[in-house]
Amino acid sequence: MALAKKPIGVFDSGIGGRTVFREIRNLLPSEDLYYLGDTARVPYGTKSPEVIRRYAEINVRFLVGQGAKVVVVACNTASATALDHVRAVFPDVPIIGVVEPVVGYLSTRPEAENIGLIGTPTTIGSGVYQSALESLGRTIRAKACPLFVPFVEEGIVSHPLVDQVIDYYLAEFREVAIDTLVLGCTHYPLLRPALEAYFRNKVHIVDSAAPTAGALRDLLVRFGLSSDPSGKGEERFFVTDAAESFRRIGGRFLGRPLSAVEHI
């Protein structure tokens, strides 16, 4: 089979990466997309870089074994800590993460001067976003928000409790009047309405999905890997655990129910 006809592999620790998946589907309707949710080991964001690198390698190996022509690391924690590692282990497979596309997008927005960054403890602790954005001359404040992922995983995204937990973490961002909020975790877009309300719609919110889908399209073109644009892409979903819960929760990410989830 010609390489261009092969699927795009996408993985995340769990269901968060499907905000990226959905944007890729919208932008690249003719591509076959395989999604792997590592639900047996979720969450990644409170674990060490060493452990994340091991898990990321296992995930890329699975997707490459399924024939993936490129792999998208649709998880900020894995992108921040394991991207160099999986690129070194799989030198023949183009692999993109979500951090570089977001930084690239912000580099085109000079009006983003006073940036607030939120993410998991491991993403924030890696300092990857901070050093990239500071090298662009931006002011950057970073805050780990470890409770946001459990709230999203539980589907609690519009409730007074959510507003309380947002205030718990982000009161300091409101005080210093950030102009841009970077959602450095692919779970966080589900909190976007609550975050917009909290910042009274005065903050530009940037998430990983659109920049990453755009970077993927550019990569496919650059490597001559785009599929026949007249086709209709197929989708397969794989999880390492609890297919039922993934199907239930995951539907909220794609905005529609899933037809089938394969447990590996």
Place this chain on the structure above:
Amino acid sequence: MALAKKPIGVFDSGIGGRTVFREIRNLLPSEDLYYLGDTARVPYGTKSPEVIRRYAEINVRFLVGQGAKVVVVACNTASATALDHVRAVFPDVPIIGVVEPVVGYLSTRPEAENIGLIGTPTTIGSGVYQSALESLGRTIRAKACPLFVPFVEEGIVSHPLVDQVIDYYLAEFREVAIDTLVLGCTHYPLLRPALEAYFRNKVHIVDSAAPTAGALRDLLVRFGLSSDPSGKGEERFFVTDAAESFRRIGGRFLGRPLSAVEHI
């Protein structure tokens, strides 16, 4: 080495089991205690029984390899879903969980008539507590509280946010005036002050620690496995990830800092 001189092995998905560990230490000061926190795979409570059984087997195998004379599954999720499995895999090692001791304790308290049970989704979903307590003729209401573990893991245990999340899950228990609250998760004792305040000290709160330590003592006597009572027990702590974070968070469970944590 005589079997009685060997250590007691204790494991949990992460740090929660150390509420049980502390009680064992208090009750059995002369025993050597080895604790394993499976921090690379935490949490267990939102994962499937199949996955939990696999992880529990790995953990017991490690502790037995370290010479454990008995193993305590200091995790309600693993006790509810994996105890029969690890007993079958390791028939020569006495293994106790936390569910049977708690049920045994409640069987001695007939005044516990209207019981509220809280735990992880997987523990509650297993139905193990419910069927045992119903067979004792008690009225039992069960509620999964998946956000409690992340709150405890983050050390947020006395804050208005905690009171909000308790009310989110447990308003229905207050309405029906339960007389007893069973903390079916070894993380939850850290929320005990907040829970007592929420129920205005009118509810008897039962956790896993004291009943399990008592059941362990009985087991050691029954099998002739008690160590020389004049000795002073040693302790070793093992984690599968992030020793630093375990040391920081774990100290709150034992009420003192840890001297050393070994990363396996």
